[in-house]
Amino acid sequence: MLAIDAAAYASPWRRVHPAVKGVFFGGLLVCALALPTWPAAPLVAAVALTAALGPARVSPRAFARAAWGPLLFILTGSLTLLVTVGGPQGAIAFDPDGPARAAEIIGRAAAAVCCQLLFALTTPLADLLPRLTRIGLPAALVETVALIYRMLFVTLDSAHRIQTAQAGRLGYSHRRAWVRSVGALGAALFVRSYDRAQRMQRGLECRGYTGELTVLVDELSLRPAAVSAAALPSVLVAAATVSYMFLGAGL
């Protein structure tokens, strides 16, 4: 139903412990943000994309489709950096330093978006969420978040079907009808959400629910060696960047 989510469940890296993927993509993300954009950002993007399109077999099409939204934001947002306002040259003027600044931000953000997306495309939330208790989040919160994740698809499915029904009766054929239809849809979803909660309450009581949604979380072996290996690429990227800086300074 959601492309990124569906891709994550089909990923060959699904059985890799989320912490390992977290260290791998998180480390690269930190490199992209904290190190000088040139050359860290292209290095990070290259490493992340090689890993993702190679061993993790992320579909390039799925990746491109998901990346489109954030990239659009990054590009439009960076347009403002090309001009300067209220300066001595007048109300709006081209900023000669703008393109360089914009390129730097686009490079950094694009590399960061790669890391985020590739983590999302290889890590299903059903595997990730129950493990969040391990990092100290309260169980009640984690259970609630996992419950929201499950109910989100049920609600989304309702939304799809109600909206299709409305469109069939021309509910989106002009702006005024659209506003009315979205309003009716929102109200219907609210009513159904509460109804669903009540029915689920009944359904779970039959299975022994008394307030805790305790489930058995599969053990995935978390080998320290794997974590270190996952950290290696970011260390290498950092080392390469630092040595490039020194060499650049030396030359």
Added chain:
Amino acid sequence: MSGKPNAPTAADAAVGKATGGGSDAAPGKAGGGRRPVSQETGHGVTTVHEVLEVGSPDMHIAEGYLPWQHAAAWTAVAAPFVAHGVRSLTQAVRADPDAKLLVGAAGAFCFVLSALKIPSVSGSCSHPTGAGLGAVLFRPPVMAALGSITLLFQALLLAHGGLTSLGANVFSMAVVGPWVAYGAYKLVRSATASLDEQTSLGGAVFCAAALGSLATYTVTSVQLALAFPDPASGFFGSFAKFAGIFSVTQIPLAIIEGLITVVIVRLLSRVNPDQLRRLGVLRRNSAAPAAGQATDASEEKAG
């Protein structure tokens, strides 16, 4: 992008009535109202009106767009609000185990609400922030928690917004938006206390949703302006630029979100007045006229 593409006016507030079996709401009369407002999106399931337009432009600050110092600072700013919200949420859940499923349903509702498409200017679509409706229904502290969870899911499932920029997005969309909306709601509600319930509620909800939406995007512009000050005119020049690009296109959107929220709350006050009373949205003593009608009908059926 035409100058004023049939920007909805106050007259359009009549859409609430239009569902009521229809006095004057012949849509054809609404000037340019028939102008196409959707795009035939070529991707995804090939329906015209998919709930989710995957990859649509959105106002969430993307991963890595803010310098890391800014991202960290906004996370620190948002953290107390979220912590407070999470604490009140977990307390509610611990006090009443039944509340867990309701919170789950409310969270799912918030996510789906913010994924609905609404008509925007220039024939494209956008999404409502949901800050206004959420704040009115669930109160700002709870919205801080539910909004943060929604934003986390948006980042991971839709690539709307990032993980390091989560703090910044939470601050604008789950903290400032709901609080402004709630303030506006309370203000208008008390200012119009003498009017009849439906008018007062409608006005308050409209202001809450529209101002909440505007506030959200204004804060986003502030966040971007602080991160990227204009070389010549500093923060203010930069704010003007970002507001020009983002916030101004959001004004029609804010109005539309206001109208939609009015439709939602009006329908709810007819279909589910008890729920709204429980949530403190409808006044306990004054039943909405239509709600009274519904109750009559149910008594009729039971009798």
Added chain:
Amino acid sequence: MTTAADGDATAAPPAALAGRGLTFGYPDTAPVFTGLDVRIAQGGVVGVLGPNGGGKTTLLRLLSGSLTPDAGEIYVGGERVRRGRRALNELRRRVQLVFQDPDDQLFSASVSQDVSFGPMNLGLAADAARERVAWALEALEITELAEQPTHLLSYGQRKRVVLAGALAMRPSVLVLDEPTAGLDPEGVESLVETLEGLRAAGTTLVVSTHDVDLAYRWADTVLLLNRGLLAAGEAREVLADPALLAAARLRPAWAPAAGRALRAAGLLAPGSPDPATPEEAARLLGGAEG
């Protein structure tokens, strides 16, 4: 026998609804249909049968403009539906789809409001819209529910309200996805009777169902689907063919078996039709035994 999409609009009266070369797949999955041709004749009842996941819902959504085919064309009353919003809206107006779950289609506070949703979107004046609503409620025999809130209705009543909402668009074709699912036999009977009334008034009905016996006795023609068209033709021919039914993972209808047994027992004249219901079979038997 209705051949699948002969497309020859000059020879026969134009099909009420037709699809030619329809190809469709959901994102990231194998296509459900490739090059499907279907033709729905004017004024009849067309049963759509097939296993779970066979594509019944998908076909109904394609034909009613709620999904857009990846390739291929839809024809309404012989005219090709052009691309673009205006043509699509016209298709949707003329071909109304009613889903299986009534709760997906009821989103207003009261029955009359809900039924008025479509007419309002057509841009009708208030009076005309009101008239349409009254007429649709009348046709579904639920006029007395008009002012009821929708959430207090029973399942069968809600199904009728949804049907009224579709009918208020005055479609030429009414497409129903499993309209009898979840109804008890009496509810099915009364719904079929009501729908027969609509058919008599000239509406073409396309009805998907899992109930082979219902299709056998009610439908004029059937489409047998299993991710592609297996067969299209007279209901009594197609649904009596064990090989076709096996390919569609359906079980044969009882009526032909009972009819053959009755004929073998000499209780039914050789040429006469099969009994429509078990009651009828029992009546024929009773005559012999009583």
Added chain:
Amino acid sequence: MTTAADGDATAAPPAALAGRGLTFGYPDTAPVFTGLDVRIAQGGVVGVLGPNGGGKTTLLRLLSGSLTPDAGEIYVGGERVRRGRRALNELRRRVQLVFQDPDDQLFSASVSQDVSFGPMNLGLAADAARERVAWALEALEITELAEQPTHLLSYGQRKRVVLAGALAMRPSVLVLDEPTAGLDPEGVESLVETLEGLRAAGTTLVVSTHDVDLAYRWADTVLLLNRGLLAAGEAREVLADPALLAAARLRPAWAPAAGRALRAAGLLAPGSPDPATPEEAARLLGGAEG
């Protein structure tokens, strides 16, 4: 013939599940049942039939502890269920109810996590719980779905997951509300086969359905409801009685009519059972004609 709630625990083996004098009404409505007595014998398949609103779901919920009767008592394995949380939880553990809509009972995105919910609530150790989950998935033949996310499963698959979740509690009685609704004939067949496996392992099954033909061929005994108990007894007796069926607003099953016709034609020996399916009837006929 199983009489309704004879309540005499000394004479016969105790009923797997029984209700005596059950009275229940939803708030602000007329009572659905007043003084209802039902008795579910050990080890069989009990069909629960009746019209829409007849009280099937209500009865199943009362029997499984999901609703509390206004008056009357529930007995499990001959013991009266006392008031109070602890006794109620014990009842719920021993009598597992599976709702019609799988989304009402699936709360986790992972199949194996969801199935483990019940065993964890029983306080089992991780290993024992894991074993239960594996066993339940195996019994429902969905082991390969264990790591699938719930929201990507088909309706039939989700139904099986919920069933596995109930089975993992090792109940003595499994109560299923319209388990075959929305499944195609092959899906029904395969579910019935799976449930037969559970019955063979000693689980008592209580199944509500609208499908008289299914109840006729599968259930041992049936309860006929229409806001009260109309009849309880052998499926083949009750469902062959036109007067009772008319009172329950159901139509008779095809099988007895076909059986009588076949016997009249001399194709079936007088004492032998009715054909279970149209295929079987056709086979009997084929022998005559071929």
